[in-house]
Amino acid sequence: MRGLTPLLCFVSLLPPSLSTILQNGQARDTRFVDSRIASIDANTTAWKTYGPNATELAYKGRWDSKHISWWAAPGLKVGFSGQHVAITFGEHTSPGVLVAYRVAGLDWQMTNVSSGTHQLVSPETPGLNRTVPSQLPLTLEMRVTNWAYGVQIAAVHVSSTSELIKVPNHAKTIEFIGDSLTSGMYATYEAFSGFGFGIGAGFGNIEYSITAYPGICLHDANCWGNPRGQTYQWFQTSDTSPRAAQIYGTEPERWNFDAHPKADIVLINLGTNDNNTANNLTSEQYISSYISFIPKVHKIHPDAQIILMSLWKGFSTVGNSYKQIGAFTDGIFQVYEHFKDEGYVHYFNSTGILQHNDYGPGSHPTDFGHIKIASHVMQYIRVKFGWEFGASGPEVQHETLYWNDQRDY
Structure with a gap:
């Protein structure tokens, strides 16, 4: 199964997860691993069990006090010894949610998980037996591919003679604040194919968090079934999904920023939903909310460089070709001008990066559109702030x- 892709205006009415990955309307050939195994209890001598709050576990993105994941592409990373790693997922795991996982930086494997125990590492796992310097443990990384589903970590298990090993965080951190564009809606693997993930994982040597959810506005208003905007929700641990409402109602946990590394860069791509007439918001409301939001973000991340990203809303036909449609083009630049002299706010003009065939029928970028956006933003960050690319070959x-390797065709 894969994550859902409901129409944006029905984002609050989530259907059961689908069993296929769609690619241009056709089913993509997928080979998801069947990872489910019998439950592991305290009396199982073949396994050593760690609780969800074990210090060896590094949670990526936003997870609440019950170890439930939220927002887009949240993850878990841990080093391990031995040849066996299993995870027991708790009752608040979305049934059949698609997760990606890999050993070291090798190819991602995909599996559908539900509450219960799933073995992600076995002697047959690709990359398990490769030669690794003794001071570098093998790592297991897992990411939830969707933006509306999630998992709950109940326990992590290794073989009885093995152990989990804490992996240090990278020195730099970037946070993305966005909506369906940043969270990869309608991309084949959704958040896992979005440009937020592409930038964060593409650098290879940074930590990243994608606080993005489809349909959400910047302004604190009900937009496409999202009861609150990012000027409120960004400060909460959970997102605006129906599962969040089911678990927390109208009283979500506040996100403890002080318990996590401060961001060095915050990239904001918000306003596409504010700009939709269905949500009945004005440009004055949008600009005012943006201007009030940025100092709050800066107060929490005082050393962060904040990038305001211009918006795109697809393409319209002009003559015998197409022209990109923007949103709040002057408004976002006006917000940048308001803070320009402060020195920590920057403007990234995305106009012209995407061509018509980089945009899908669902008014969102294709997988390659997301890759193009990610590539341009990464170069911008490298040139503007001196961040060097650290990826040395891991699959993103x-x-x-x-490819085509036929000479005669």
Whole structure:
């Protein structure tokens, strides 16, 4: 199964997860691993069990006090010894949610998980037996591919003679604040194919968090079934999904920023939903909310460089070609001008990066559109702030390796 892709205006009415990955309307050939095994209890001598609050576990993105994941592409990373790692998922795990996982930086594997125990590492796992310097443990990384589903970590298990090993965080951190564009809606693997993930994982040597959810506005208003906007929700641990409402109602946990590394860069891509007439918001409300939001973000991340990203809303036909449609083009630049002299706010003009065929029928970028956006933003960050690329070959965008090796065709 895969994550859901409901229409944006019905984001609050989530159907059961689908069993296929759609690619241009056709089913993509997928080979998801069947990872479910019998439950592991305290009396099982073949396994050593760690609780969800074990210090060896590094949670990526936003997870609440019950170890439930939220927002887009949240993850878990841990080093381990031995040849066996299993995870027991708690009752608040979305049934059949698609997760990606890999050993070291090798190819991602995909599996559907529900509450219960799933073995992600066995002697047959690709990359398990490769030669690794003794001071570097093998790592297991797991990411939830969707933006509306999630998992709950109840326990992590290794073989009885093995152990989990804490992996240090990278020195730099970036946070993305966005909506359906940043969270990868309608991309084949959704958040796992979105440009937020592409940038964060593409650098290879940074930590990243994608606080983005489809349909959400910047202004604190009900937009496409999202009861609150990012000027409120960003300060909460959970997102605006129906599962969040089911678990927490109208009283979500506040996110403890002080318990997590401060961001060095915050990239904001918000306003596409504010700009939709269905949500009945004015440009004055949008600009005013943006201007009040930025100092709050800066107060929490006082050393962060904040990037305001211009918006795109697809393409319209002009003559015999197409023209990109923007949203709040002057408004976002006006917000940048308001803070320009402060020195920590920057403007990234995305106009012209995407062509018509980089945009899908669902008014969102294709997988390759997301890759183009990610590539341009990464170069901008490298040139503007001196961040060097640290990826040395790990797979990032899954199943985008296409080639032709036939000379006669």
